[in-house]
Amino acid sequence: MISIRRSRWIGIGWLGCALMLGILLFLPPSFRTRAQGGGGVRLALLTDPGAPNPFGPYLAEILRAEGWVAYDVVSPSSLSPTLLQMYPVLLVAEIPLNTTQAGILRDYVWNGGRLIAMRPSPELRAAMGWNTGGTLSEAYVRFEPGHPLVQGLVTESLQFHGVGDLYVADEVEVIAWFYQDRDTNSGFAAIGRVTRGNGWAVFWGYDLARSVALTRQGNPDWVGQDREPDGILRTTDVFSGWIDLERIAIPQADEQMRLLSRLIREGLAAAAPMPQLWYFPNGVLSLLILTADAHGNPQSYYEGELASIESFNARVTFFLTLNFDSCPSAPAPDSVNAWRAAGHTVGIHPYVGTDEWGNDFRDFRTSTMRTRDRFLRCYGPPLSPTIRTHQIRMGTGWVGNARVHAEFGFPLNLDYYMRGDVTARPDGTQAHGYLTGSGLPMRFVDLNGEILPVYQQLTNIVDEQYMAQPFYPDWRRDADQVIAMMDAGLNAYYSAFVANFHVDYYN
Ligand SMILES: [Zn+2]
The missing domain is CATH 3.40.50.880 (Class I glutamine amidotransferase (GATase) domain)
Structure with missing residues (x-):
């Protein structure tokens, strides 16, 4: 992950960042009680x-x-x-x-x-x-x-x-x-x-x-x-x-x-000042958080992406599919442990439902549970507390994904994502920015007002928008728009920007 502070780029671990965000956004009730007792x-x-x-x-x-x-x-x-x-x-x-x-x-x-x-x-x-x-x-x-x-x-x-x-x-x-x-x-x-x-x-x-x-x-x-x-x-x-x-x-x-x-x-x-905490750790104006969805890729692909990311002194979270019963041949468990030691994190990217080849990965909850269990069997802890579902599939209900993620211990959901027709203009060009109207992590709320213990964070920098293919013919134009979005994040629209750079393309 890279933090942005004006022109300064600082690499710190995503997990550390998540913990700090948690501290900032999730102070325990005892703090409030103390403050009240002190008249604060x-x-x-x-x-x-x-x-x-x-x-x-x-x-x-x-x-x-x-x-x-x-x-x-x-x-x-x-x-x-x-x-x-x-x-x-x-x-x-x-x-x-x-x-x-x-x-x-x-x-x-x-x-x-x-x-x-x-x-x-x-x-x-x-x-x-x-x-x-x-x-x-x-x-x-x-x-x-x-x-x-x-x-x-x-x-x-x-x-x-x-x-x-x-x-x-x-x-x-x-x-x-x-x-x-x-x-x-x-x-x-x-x-x-x-x-x-x-x-x-x-x-x-x-x-x-x-x-x-x-x-x-x-x-x-x-x-x-x-x-x-x-x-x-x-x-x-x-x-x-x-x-x-x-x-x-x-x-x-x-x-x-x-x-x-x-x-x-x-x-x-008019009464007396009261602290208002800043959005991000260390007073940074915006954050860039790197993630990488993987789909059964060879070891060399991971190594290629890591070489690129580490050349910027950045860190990444890999999301692995693990959709079949046996442990995958790549990445190797020793490599995963070495990446973790270097500050990267590894999590899961569950397949849900039936794919185009007829493989049935079962319902959202079952697939998420199985993928988590396989991850722990194949690689052991720590499992990244963040998660992104393959094809950003929707479970059951308005907050169905978050309910499952709460059940299985994933407090940060990256399933909201800028891709496809929903962000395509009538002329076919891609619109960039904030599908959810927000660059900030906030917890999900259900229609009855219940707040779930899972944060929603938009993924709004997606590599498929910069690659030469029929839907994104002009990658430079799109790259310029995303750079402008990040610049705006330093000036007024203070945001955590989550990027997805698929492992699949590092061949
Ligand atoms: Zn995927």
């Missing part, structure tokens, strides 16, 4: 797991991804003026509130609190004096270019998923507008702020949590549909017709999360 927590999330919109708890995942690791979660039933006094900033999920609860929030703002509310309930809108004029769904938002809080963030309109309430912009400090389509301003505010008494309140006219989840994980209504029709259900199928290819070069979900962080930071600044 100044950020609270008001959510209700029983609310009709189940994605409220996912706002906590957004906070963690953005480096806000010390926060408290409070429920509507525990709301009181005394409780809220502890928190200069209160983030409110899309939850029902009665008039009494809305009144407590109104008084909180008047007394100096900073409130940010996702898709506020009618009672909260009334308490704040906010007016709406209808709704729109599956449309766009655009940050107000003149607002100081959005400077340095993206200026193009961005997709959001779900329903948005159209806010009347009069007497509101507009931070973002709803757009009916990519180019047409609705004239209504999507995100806006008002000052009330000594505090302020922000309405976020759509639910950021739901929108981020659906941007990252695709349309759940399309699960099981072969929308990119090739006879194989892939993770990409739920994105076909979901991602606007004119916006794919932007990490759309990440930019919207960054705006939330700016609001939180400004709200906290």
Whole structure:
């Protein structure tokens, strides 16, 4: 793996990086408890797991991804003026509130609190004096270019998923507008702020949590549909017709999360500063993570790829198929141990279902389990905690792959991948960027709001896009676009870029 810090390239091991990310993103509850005991927590999330919109708890995942690791979660039933006094900033999920609860929030703002509310309930809108004029769904938002809080963030309109309430912009400090389509301003505010008494309140006219989840994980209504029709259900199928290819070069979900962080930071600044952890280890601006899928290749292919990678002082994770009962002749176990000692890692790349020659590798779960067991039998531990499924096949359900990976101990899933028709423009050229709207690792969330112990990280640099073949005739053009994407990652779109350079081609 290579870390990027401005013009400096540093090679460190992927596993070390994963562990550091884990430390950054996954601080144990004891940290939060200690912080609370010391009066250190100044950020609270008001959510209700029983609310009709189940994605409220996912706002906590957004906070963690953005480096806000010390926060408290409070429920509507525990709301009181005394409780809220502890928190200069209160983030409110899309939850029902009665008039009494809305009144407590109104008084909180008047007394100096900073409130940010996702898709506020009618009672909260009334308490704040906010007016709406209808709704729109599956449309766009655009940050107000003149607002100081959005400077340095993206200026193009961005997709959001779900329903948005159209806010009347009069007497509101507009931070973002709803757009009916990519180019047409609705004239209504999507995100806006008002000052009330000594505090302020922000309405976020759509639910950021739901929108981020659906941007990252695709349309759940399309699960099981072969929308990119090739006879194989892939993770990409739920994105076909979901991602606007004119916006794919932007990490759309990440930019919207960054705006939330700016609001939180400004709200906290009025009270006292609070640490916000950076996305990546050692303050690097972006990461390049090298992976290599292998499909029963000869030993010389691995050695060829390693020679190339080590010439850049980089490290790689090999993913092996191991689809048959006997251990493969290559790579040799002694070689695998030597690679590990040199800082490389080796994991699995399970075949699932039936291939074009009629080999039946069984269902997703069985195949993943068998491949893992064979790996441990043939090579022994350590097995890479990351995994990529052959042909990026989709298991059962919206988070089916992640459920299996959780069961068998793979906390990082690389099955979301830029390839094929889903990212091809009508003229056949390949669109590069962020299929999932994100360059950041975040845990999967299911439709019931359950957060799974598996991180999703997009693979968006894929060698097949640079090789001379009918679908990618102009490899130089594509290479230039990916280089531009990585440059943008150093300037604003801070990302982990995962590359796949197949072992197969090192012949
Ligand atoms: Zn494969």
